Structures are given as C-alpha cells and as structure tokens.
Amino acid sequence: MTENKPTHTREEKRTAQKIDFKKMNGWKIAFLVLLAFILGTGVFLGTRIFSNREPDYHQSTKVTEKQGQEVTTISMNKSQLNALIDYYLTDFQKDSSVKYQFALENEAMLSGETKVLNFPVHFYLYFDPFVMENGNIQLQAKSMSIGTLGLPIEEVMKLVKRGYDFPKWIEVKPKDKSITLRLDQFQLPTGLFVKAKKINLIDDEIQVGLYLPERKD
Missing domain, CATH: 1.20.5 (Single alpha-helices involved in coiled-coils or other helix-helix interfaces)
Known part of the structure; x- marks a missing residue:
C-alpha cells in the first residue's frame, strides 16, 4: 500500500x-x-x-557725485596696486579670524575659505573689472573654482557675503554676480578722493584720478 x-x-x-x-x-x-x-x-x-536667514532689505547706497578739482592722474601697474591692496586688507582684517585675499592678474581674483555642509572649502572667484561712468569700479563675476563642487556663482557669492567682513564702500551683489567698489564712498584721511579712469589688466595699465574736494563756504 x-x-x-x-x-x-x-x-x-x-x-x-x-x-x-x-x-x-x-x-x-x-x-x-x-x-x-x-x-x-x-x-x-x-x-x-x-x-538667507533673513530677508535682504539692504538697499544700495545712493551714488554721491563728488565735486572737486583733479590734482593729478596716478598711473600704476598690477604689481604696485596689489601691494597697496595687500597692505590695506592686512590692516583691515587684523582682528578678523576669517580672512580673504584679493589680487589682480589677467583678471581680478577673490579667494578665501568658506563652509559647505559644515566642511571648509577653498574658493576662487574670478572677475572682469570695469570702470563705471561715475569713477567707481564694478567687478563682474565670470567663473569660479570651489574644489569639485558644482555650485552656482550666485550661491557662492551669498556664502562669501555672509561669511566675510567687507569695508563699507564695497558692495557684494550675489543676484547681479558682481562686486562694486564704491570709490565715491571712499575718502583719504586728507579729504582727497579718487576716481578710477582706466583699468587694462592685459596691458598692465591702471589709472586713477586724485581730486581735491570743493570747499564749502
């Protein structure tokens, strides 16, 4: 069975x-x-x-058309101007723990260190400088290097604006991808002021006009 x-x-x-x-x-x-x-x-x-943690309500400072008599035109090359920039930034950042560098080669370069996802990352921002009609200087961002990260220029400039102290006469505009050097807001201790006249980095020609302000009666 x-x-x-x-x-x-x-x-x-x-x-x-x-x-x-x-x-x-x-x-x-x-x-x-x-x-x-x-x-x-x-x-x-x-x-x-x-x-941004808070809305950016900062409005650009109104351009001040300074009136005065031109005393002389100062001509210099990139090496001379870089020495002046380095001296100024060293003094300006002496009490700051986070520092940046700015130099002129065949293009203007801003470099420093920022944090992405809490990790330190070194960045390089490259600009084309232009002399504006009012004698100020505009730096228009054209490229950047930030390790292997593919971040947009605008986002990197936002990090730079929040993370660094700049002189009051320097305006960082992430949306426009530009930095404006407000020479109309910059005054020498003697009361003299300057206006940019020419910037040609390829031919190494830089000219600024030195002005004596008008006396107020």
Whole structure:
C-alpha cells in the first residue's frame, strides 16, 4: 500500500506566490521610504545653508557725485596696486579670524575659505573689472573654482557675503554676480578722493584720478 504524498493545488501555489510577492514589495517600499527620507533631508539642509536667514532689505547706497578739482592722474601697474591692496586688507582684517585675499592678474581674483555642509572649502572667484561712468569700479563675476563642487556663482557669492567682513564702500551683489567698489564712498584721511579712469589688466595699465574736494563756504 503506497502512502499518498500531499499535493499542492494550483490555487495553493498561487497563494504562496502572492505571499512572497507581498514580502518583496514590503522591502521595496521600506527601501524607497528610507531613500526618500535621506534625499529629502539633504535637500532641506542644502536649502537652509544656501538661503538667507533673513530677508535682504539692504538697499544700495545712493551714488554721491563728488565735486572737486583733479590734482593729478596716478598711473600704476598690477604689481604696485596689489601691494597697496595687500597692505590695506592686512590692516583691515587684523582682528578678523576669517580672512580673504584679493589680487589682480589677467583678471581680478577673490579667494578665501568658506563652509559647505559644515566642511571648509577653498574658493576662487574670478572677475572682469570695469570702470563705471561715475569713477567707481564694478567687478563682474565670470567663473569660479570651489574644489569639485558644482555650485552656482550666485550661491557662492551669498556664502562669501555672509561669511566675510567687507569695508563699507564695497558692495557684494550675489543676484547681479558682481562686486562694486564704491570709490565715491571712499575718502583719504586728507579729504582727497579718487576716481578710477582706466583699468587694462592685459596691458598692465591702471589709472586713477586724485581730486581735491570743493570747499564749502
């Protein structure tokens, strides 16, 4: 007498497959939920880091057209101007723990260190300088280097603006990707003031006019 082995009907097999399918789908759903949480957290942190904590209500200072008599035109090369810039920034940043550098080569370069996701990252911002009609200087950002990170120039300039102290006569405008040197707000101790006249970095020609202010009666 042979013993009958239990046999599985087609219906039982289908039920078993459905159970395994549900288990597999359960793991997939759990994995996707975890992945979505990680990505969502990263996007949230990135948004918080690259957005202003407070609305920027700062308005550009009204341009002051200084009146005066031109005393002389000062001509210099990049090396001479870089020495003046280095001397000024060293004195201006002497009490600051976070420092930046600015120099002129074939283009203007601003460099320093900032933090991205709490990690220190060295950056280089490159600008084309232009003399404005009022004698101020505008630096228009054209490229940058910040390690292997592909961040937009505007976002890097926001980090720079928040992280560094600049003289009051320097305006950093991330939206315009520019920095304006407000020479109309810069005055020498003697009361003399300057206006930019020419900047040609390729031919190494830089000229500024030195002015004697008008006397007020």
